[in-house]
Amino acid sequence: MSESSAEVVADVASAAVAASAAGAAGGWRRATGIAGVAIGVVAAGAAAGVALERMTVGRGMRQKARLALDSAGPYGSLRGMPGKAFADDGTELYYEVDELDAEAAPAAIGPRRRRLFGRKSPAPVTVVFSHGYCLSQDSWHFQRAALRGVVRTVHWDQRSHGRSGRGVAQGRDDEPVTIEQLGRDLKAVMDAAAPEGPLVLVGHSMGGMTVMALADQYPELIRERVVGVAFVGTSSGRLGEVNYGLPVAGVNAVRRVLPGVLKALGQRAELVEKGRRATADLFAGIIKRYSFASRDVDPAVARFAERMIESTPIDVVAEYYPAFNDHDKTEALVHFADLPVLVLAGVQDLVTPSEHSEAIADLLPDAELVLVPDAGHLVMLEHPEVVTDRLADLLTRTGAVPAGATVKGYGSTSTAQPG
Numbered sequence: 001m002s003e004s005s006a007e008v009v010a011d012v013a014s015a016a017v018a019a020s021a022a023g024a025a026g027g028w029r030r031a032t033g034i035a036g037v038a039i040g041v042v043a044a045g046a047a048a049g050v051a052l053e054r055m056t057v058g059r060g061m062r063q064k065a066r067l068a069l070d071s072a073g074p075y076g077s078l079r080g081m082p083g084k085a086f087a088d089d090g091t092e093l094y095y096e097v098d099e100l101d102a103e104a105a106p107a108a109i110g111p112r113r114r115r116l117f118g119r120k121s122p123a124p125v126t127v128v129f130s131h132g133y134c135l136s137q138d139s140w141h142f143q144r145a146a147l148r149g150v151v152r153t154v155h156w157d158q159r160s161h162g163r164s165g166r167g168v169a170q171g172r173d174d175e176p177v178t179i180e181q182l183g184r185d186l187k188a189v190m191d192a193a194a195p196e197g198p199l200v201l202v203g204h205s206m207g208g209m210t211v212m213a214l215a216d217q218y219p220e221l222i223r224e225r226v227v228g229v230a231f232v233g234t235s236s237g238r239l240g241e242v243n244y245g246l247p248v249a250g251v252n253a254v255r256r257v258l259p260g261v262l263k264a265l266g267q268r269a270e271l272v273e274k275g276r277r278a279t280a281d282l283f284a285g286i287i288k289r290y291s292f293a294s295r296d297v298d299p300a301v302a303r304f305a306e307r308m309i310e311s312t313p314i315d316v317v318a319e320y321y322p323a324f325n326d327h328d329k330t331e332a333l334v335h336f337a338d339l340p341v342l343v344l345a346g347v348q349d350l351v352t353p354s355e356h357s358e359a360i361a362d363l364l365p366d367a368e369l370v371l372v373p374d375a376g377h378l379v380m381l382e383h384p385e386v387v388t389d390r391l392a393d394l395l396t397r398t399g400a401v402p403a404g405a406t407v408k409g410y411g412s413t414s415t416a417q418p419g
Contacts, residue, residue, distance in 0.1 A: 075304040076138035085192035087185045092165035095156035101149030123197025125400035128154045130207030134312040136162030142384030146407045154193045160316040179327045183213025200228040208234025212329035222335045228398035230342040235356035237328035245350040293348035293376040333363045341367035342394045346375030
């Protein structure tokens with residue numbers, strides 16, 4: 001970020017504080033206006049480099065380009081057998097299952113699986129993918145394409161995301177979202193989609209936190225059924241210290257008032273959504289900055305990520321935000337100590353910095369730690385070949401995928417033979 005951009009972002013703290021004060025005094029219109037300016041200035045600072053590039057291209061041309069990418073891009077088009085689970089508050093949770101190809105060779109039975117299930121496991125290994133904040137199950141597009149038919153997989157949408165229903169406790173009772181609730185949601189999905197047999201749990205960002213919350217509340221499930229875990233670009237806690245690549249002083253000031261500002265904006269969701277559409281170019285720049293680090297990321301992939309994030313309503317963004325500051329599942333990591341674990345992150349991740357993945361790996365010394373250079377928060381979309389390769393290796397080590405099986409699309413298991 002340039003020095004001038006940094007100064008602008010630092011100045012936004014006072015504007016955000018003013019917005020909060022105005023809201024407390026009952027001046028909604030004034031508060032909304034100031035909050036909009038405050039968030040807009042932060043956005044402008046964060047997206048400065050991208051915004052300059054976009055100024056040289058007409059808005060109509062950009063709109064046509066987005067439409068062309070949307071029609072041509074196959075990303076997010078994969079669908080499986082649909083199913084529904086219900087959370088403990090009645091929220092409808094949507095999931096899809098990709099079954100194991102009937103002609104695929106049976107997976108080798110590893111020592112852990114033999115100990116847990118005997119020589120014949122009662123069901124094939126199921127790999128359960130949990131996505132991150134403001135995303136959906138489609139964020140695993142490349143990994144899903146590569147693993148189709150090779151292993152049984154479950155992809156689900158977290159509450160209020162994707163095709164899942166609006167959180168009942170949030171919409172009806174105005175209860176805050178908690179990471180603990182997400183852990184229980186994951187349990188409900190597994191009970192419906194994979195009620196028996198060994199499991200491999202894969203979580204990106206908030207999805208990784210969901211897996212930790214599951215372990216914290218259901219340690220016996222981890223002990224009895226889970227045979228492997230992958231944490232991708234996630235954190236076990238201390239997210240309140242992340243500065244998102246912005247000046248620390250400005251971030252700290254904005255962080256104090258942002259929950260209140262987001263809540264106020266969430267209460268006027270329809271107006272805010274119109275504003276988001278009107279400033280689509282600016283938000284596209286922000287999304288690109290905080291999703292990717294590579295300069296040559298495929299424009300269709302960038303647009304795919306943009307669509308997923310844009311589809312998350314502002315009131316959902318607002319109600320989830322406080323949960324991350326409260327998140328601390330460091331002690332839950334002990335439940336994964338005896339398992340094959342993959343910890344992977346982009347070195348230039350501004351949302352859940354790679355240091356957080358290193359901290360997880362420090363507490364799981366037998367885990368494989370993979371730090372991907374030139375990668376941001378959406379590393380599984382930016383460098384899918386790396387993520388898929390390491391995930392395939394994990395699945396081989398757990399016995400979920402037989403040694404020598406070819407994983408399609410983006411790499412193969414480490415023991416696969418060239419052919």
